[in-house]
Amino acid sequence: MASHRKPRQSPLGGQAVRTAATLALASAATTTLFEGSGHADPRLTTAQVKAKVDRLYEEAGAATEKYNGAKEKADEARAAFDRLRDEAARRTQRLNTARDGLGAMAAAQYRSGGLDPAVQLALTSDPDEYLERAALAEKAGDRQAAAVTAVRRELGAIRQLRAESAGRLTALRTHEAELRRQKTTVLDKLETARKLLARLTAEERARYDAAVAARDTARTPEGSGTAGAATADGADGADGATPTRADRSSGGERGPVTAPNTRASQAISFARAQLGKPYVWGATGPSAFDCSGLTQAAWRAAGVSLPRTTYTQINAGRRVSRSQLAPGDLVFFYSGISHVGLYIGGGQMIHAPRPGAPVRVAPIDEMPFAGATRVG
Template sequence: MLNGRKRLITALSGLALVVGVGLVPSTPAQAEPDIDTVQARVDRLYHQAEQASERYNDARLELRDLTRDLKALEADQGRQDDRLDVVQEQVQQSVVRQYEGESLSSVGQVLVSDDPGKFLSQLSTMSAFNDMQSQMFDDYATELKALDIRRTATEKRQAQVTATKKQLAAEKATIDTNLAEAKSLLGKLKAEAREAIVSRGDVRTPASVPASGRAAAAVQYAMAQVGKAYVYGAAGPNAFDCSGLTMMAWAQAGVALPHSSSAQYSSGPHIAESDLMPGDLVFYYSPISHVGMYIGNGMIVNALNPSAGVQVSSLHSMPYVGAVRPG
């Protein structure tokens, strides 16, 4: 009887184990990423990359100005070096003419000194200095001070150039990182879902835009670029970023704009939204990091992002900041 009970318990235990195993859910296949979640993340990455891109454009403008200033300072320092050499030679000749009662070694130290500061210090300790023309000595001291000022300015500008180059590298790295992550997220979606994200936005077929004067040339150029690629830092002819597109469009009208959305915001008078006309530049986000061109009927043409490229969008498809009328 005992052995029968053991066999029953064993059988029931085995059945429970089988049933239990059957009830354990199998590991589900990895779920596809939620489209809305990926959409929000990709949009955020593109926006962060564009912010970095516009900071990169600003830094390029700053580097251009700094480099120009540095060249001017270096040329000015060179001229000051030459002036100092002339005055030093005059002082040395005066020492030879007026020297009396000093040892040959002290005169020699003054005459062969290559260090302007040391030259001035040695000269001031010579008793012969009392007999020298004080104006000549003052001239030399003044020229030496001017040279020091120029050297300091040059060194400061050199440091600024170096720092700006580092900033450029950092912003470029941010752009590349965010773009790579956005592409990776898109790559995880099925083809249909990815296409839905890539083709999102209020894209419309380019139409004839009524514009007059110089604005007509700018609008015509911008509209002709619809469908082209978005590339950070690009300004045509085959790809653009947002400020590169507006810069090149207004260049067709003879208006020079900087390659920077924030800098373009200061390129002309600010226009109320109710007064917008085709050709006006419209700006987005705070701080400003995107610019497009108004084309009428509540629409803009803009280089949107690497997925959408150059397209026509609604005026308020992004956080609107204000508008400027170039020229």
């Protein structure tokens, strides 16, 4: 039997349906547009890429110094834990020796029967012999008491060492976790910079490289690179003691500056010998350096021990103003004290800049100046 029901009507008329469809499509397009704009990275100019890459390298440098600090603390905690563990092993060996001695004494007493002294005197046929034995037994008792005291002392020391070791192990794990976190931060920053540079066309990359080179050349007095600064830290280009170029670090001519001592000259000589070696974050030489690794190694060659990081090196000597800079001073940059170089006179320094830029001579006005320290 045929159905007499009326076809179900749409609540909207034809025009209304078309309007709703149009609105739906517009809404979808708008959503897609906004979602796309949230995820798509607009095409950046070479200058914008350079600015972003420079910022990423600066952030990576700051994270590198935090990594260096965490590594230093982790190494110290690991060394302390190892020392405690070795001491606990030595104490355990002494404890075992003392226990063996007590066991031997106990066995001897068992073999002698442990008779009451009065009974032994009554049974002996030689009182003098008995008295001699009694004296020996008393001495043996003293030794036994001393052995018991030694065992107790070693047990207490071992318990204390184990408690200290547990604390050191907890500290070690904390520093290692921070080490991993900072390493991840550094690698993420560098990878982001790499991806930005990889998006440049060959022509854009050439313009980028030219802009970087032009910046360095423009800021380096009398030329750029190592050749233009070879005499900035020494008249003979050998020891950094008597620079011939006027110090322009404060924006004015002050005449030649002289390294304050032989050690400063030795530090500069070492740093110059590293020119051209690659920057590797966390490296302290001999084949690669990061910024604080280079300054630490330079002053170590001069017989001075510096701490590992920029924010500890700045407190390793006497603060000096920018107008008082002399060759050998440590110069620091950025508000977070995240970069350091070795001043060589003439407004220039030797430093390890960043990945892809080897150890080189550069002007100290290349980055925001944060302070200076004189060591040695």
